[in-house]
Amino acid sequence: MKVVVTGASGFLGSRVADYLLSDQSPITVTELVLVDIQAPPKRNDPRVSSFALELSAPGSAEQLITKNVAVMFHLAAIVSGHAEADFDLGLRVNFDATRSLLDEARRTNPSLIFVFTSTVGVFGGNLPEVINDLTAVTPQNSYGTAKAMSELLINDCSRKGFVDGRIVRLPTVSVRAGAANRAVTSFASGIIREPLNGERSVCPVPPEQKLWLTSPEVVVKNIVYAATLPDDALGPWRAVNLPGFRVSVHEMLQALKVVAGEKVAALVSFEPVELISNMVASFPAKFDNSRALDLGFAVDKNFADVIRAYIRNDLKRPL
Amino acid sequence: MKVVVTGASGFLGSRVADYLLSDQSPITVTELVLVDIQAPPKRNDPRVSSFALELSAPGSAEQLITKNVAVMFHLAAIVSGHAEADFDLGLRVNFDATRSLLDEARRTNPSLIFVFTSTVGVFGGNLPEVINDLTAVTPQNSYGTAKAMSELLINDCSRKGFVDGRIVRLPTVSVRAGAANRAVTSFASGIIREPLNGERSVCPVPPEQKLWLTSPEVVVKNIVYAATLPDDALGPWRAVNLPGFRVSVHEMLQALKVVAGEKVAALVSFEPVELISNMVASFPAKFDNSRALDLGFAVDKNFADVIRAYIRNDLKRPL
Numbered sequence: 001m002k003v004v005v006t007g008a009s010g011f012l013g014s015r016v017a018d019y020l021l022s023d024q025s026p027i028t029v030t031e032l033v034l035v036d037i038q039a040p041p042k043r044n045d046p047r048v049s050s051f052a053l054e055l056s057a058p059g060s061a062e063q064l065i066t067k068n069v070a071v072m073f074h075l076a077a078i079v080s081g082h083a084e085a086d087f088d089l090g091l092r093v094n095f096d097a098t099r100s101l102l103d104e105a106r107r108t109n110p111s112l113i114f115v116f117t118s119t120v121g122v123f124g125g126n127l128p129e130v131i132n133d134l135t136a137v138t139p140q141n142s143y144g145t146a147k148a149m150s151e152l153l154i155n156d157c158s159r160k161g162f163v164d165g166r167i168v169r170l171p172t173v174s175v176r177a178g179a180a181n182r183a184v185t186s187f188a189s190g191i192i193r194e195p196l197n198g199e200r201s202v203c204p205v206p207p208e209q210k211l212w213l214t215s216p217e218v219v220v221k222n223i224v225y226a227a228t229l230p231d232d233a234l235g236p237w238r239a240v241n242l243p244g245f246r247v248s249v250h251e252m253l254q255a256l257k258v259v260a261g262e263k264v265a266a267l268v269s270f271e272p273v274e275l276i277s278n279m280v281a282s283f284p285a286k287f288d289n290s291r292a293l294d295l296g297f298a299v300d301k302n303f304a305d306v307i308r309a310y311i312r313n314d315l316k317r318p319l
Numbered sequence: 320m321k322v323v324v325t326g327a328s329g330f331l332g333s334r335v336a337d338y339l340l341s342d343q344s345p346i347t348v349t350e351l352v353l354v355d356i357q358a359p360p361k362r363n364d365p366r367v368s369s370f371a372l373e374l375s376a377p378g379s380a381e382q383l384i385t386k387n388v389a390v391m392f393h394l395a396a397i398v399s400g401h402a403e404a405d406f407d408l409g410l411r412v413n414f415d416a417t418r419s420l421l422d423e424a425r426r427t428n429p430s431l432i433f434v435f436t437s438t439v440g441v442f443g444g445n446l447p448e449v450i451n452d453l454t455a456v457t458p459q460n461s462y463g464t465a466k467a468m469s470e471l472l473i474n475d476c477s478r479k480g481f482v483d484g485r486i487v488r489l490p491t492v493s494v495r496a497g498a499a500n501r502a503v504t505s506f507a508s509g510i511i512r513e514p515l516n517g518e519r520s521v522c523p524v525p526p527e528q529k530l531w532l533t534s535p536e537v538v539v540k541n542i543v544y545a546a547t548l549p550d551d552a553l554g555p556w557r558a559v560n561l562p563g564f565r566v567s568v569h570e571m572l573q574a575l576k577v578v579a580g581e582k583v584a585a586l587v588s589f590e591p592v593e594l595i596s597n598m599v600a601s602f603p604a605k606f607d608n609s610r611a612l613d614l615g616f617a618v619d620k621n622f623a624d625v626i627r628a629y630i631r632n633d634l635k636r637p638l
Contacts, residue, residue, distance in 0.1 A: 124555070125554070125555035125556050134455040134457070135453075136453040136455045136456065138453070138556040139471070140478065142475055148471050152458070152464050153464065155464070156464040160461070235445065
């Protein structure tokens with residue numbers, strides 16, 4: 001089948017593409033279109049075409065959603081810290097571009113399976129101790145707000161039969177390879193990735209801050225798995241909180257110490273940054289995973305194993 | 320102070336205007352601008368100017384939100400049944416027009432107190448038995464969806480200091496005077512109003528259907544009261560479920576019998592309409608009123624008193 005991935009130059013988008021092209025993919029891909037604001041790197045696979053596309057520009061949705069597209073993974077987004085700094089850009093990309101894709105699906109391809117990556121950042125404010133899929137969404141950041149607005153529209157368009165939407169709310173992903181990004185949770189990868197490269201890392205939140213994490217491997221599998229669910233599996237509300245695990249920054253560094261030694265872990269220092277600390281503290285860090293697990297989504301075992309997988313798969317180093 | 324009311328030709332909008340102009344108003348109004356898609360009727364009060372305005376047309380927001388407006392009551396909306404039938408129109412008026420008002424407030428008047436009337440129709444799907452202000456919003460209708468999207472944007476704009484938003488979610492209002500409208504809950508007034516005029520009324524939902532109601536008097540007071548709250552009263556989530564009371568259609572007709580006699584109540588017959596029954600059944604009918612009552616909002620005593628107030632105030636008949 002023909003599959004489209006937006007945000008395909010990004011860390012997760014490029015891995016979703018890798019996974020779709022691999023033998024492990026639960027979807028048989030005959031044609032894969034990869035787009036991002038900067039053209040995704042060329043791939044040595046005849047099924048792949050990749051090009052630069054500004055999703056919020058007029059005509060972009062029409063160009064992407066042709067009648068023969070079976071599944072679209074819509075990952076393109078302005079990340080949390082960037083959306084908080086540029087309200088208009090965040091809303092344009094995180095909401096308006098999504099809306100234009102939904103409009104086009106309704107017009108030309110209403111059976112399109114549309115997988116949307118949302119975020120646990122839709123939660124905020126006065127939260128219960130444990131979040132589940134029916135906890136109220138009261139975001140305290142513009143990124144979560146635009147994602148939550150998109151969720152509502154996707155759900156209603158799915159109810160109306162304009163598209164077949166599936167919304168997965170992503171925990172913070174760690175360990176991300178590559179450079180730091182403007183997500184306010186970027187440090188959650190930086191405090192592991194940089195020390196493993198022998199570099200210092202400054203953590204902007206206090207060590208006792210709890211995070212809700214997933215590994216890249218598991219979240220990529222889960223994003224693709226969402227497309228394989230029967231269209232009625234999610235019921236009247238098509239958003240699901242993907243499984244994650246709860247860990248404090250202190251516990252993350254303990255795991256780093258266990259896996260890579262005391263010297264490596266000692267490369268992390270703490271310099272709280274108020275804007276980041278406050279935003280991160282407003283994100284919930286404890287979820288009830290049961291609905292997602294019942295639906296067949298996967299979950300990581302522990303953070304030490306996540307670090308080991310990063311060393312093995314991304315750094316290509318022996319353990 | 321200068322106050323603007325949108326949707327001011329409507330049943331609630333015109334009553335909000337009446338109340339603001341009355342001695343009972345908790346807001347001292349020196350200038351009142353009333354707009355609607357059809358010009359609100361002229362009033363014999365030098366403070367009032369009224370004109371027709373299509374809110375989603377370019378320039379409308381700029382025209383309304385000048386620097387000296389202290390409070391805007393944004394009631395203009397495409398009602399539930401109409402929005403369900405015309406998805407694009409519903410989204411344009413119920414969401415895009417709201418967004419353009421927020422944009423303009425941010426540009427020219429960020430201290431504007433912006434009171435937005437939302438709906439208990441934001442709730443739907445798999446609901447807990449009792450709804451409170453932190454129950455997840457998973458609407459099963461396009462009206463509730465656009466209102467919920469607007470809520471998110473208003474809350475975020477308020478957090479960013481672009482506007483001072485207050486969101487009140489309205490129960491179904493009964494008894495509405497005047498003609499039936501295209502709200503799917505229009506029958507909740509029709510089954511009382513028409514029999515009291517000696518006319519037959521056909522109820523499209525079964526008698527055991529439970530509703531969550533407010534009287535026009537109480538809801539108008541509550542809408543205006545929202546503007547008088549301190550700007551931090553609502554905390555990190557600026558939407559409040561206005562108080563209401565739970566009653567079944569059967570109980571409403573029992574109250575009609577008590578107040579107006581058996582012959583009047585017998586003018587109501589039942590012919591279930593599936594689309595309406597399903598939408599109404601998806602609305603919740605039991606709320607925890609405690610947050611709204613703690614904030615000082617008012618609540619009705621019982622439905623028989625609501626009918627009596629309608630007879631006295633709208634029909635101008637002795638009881």
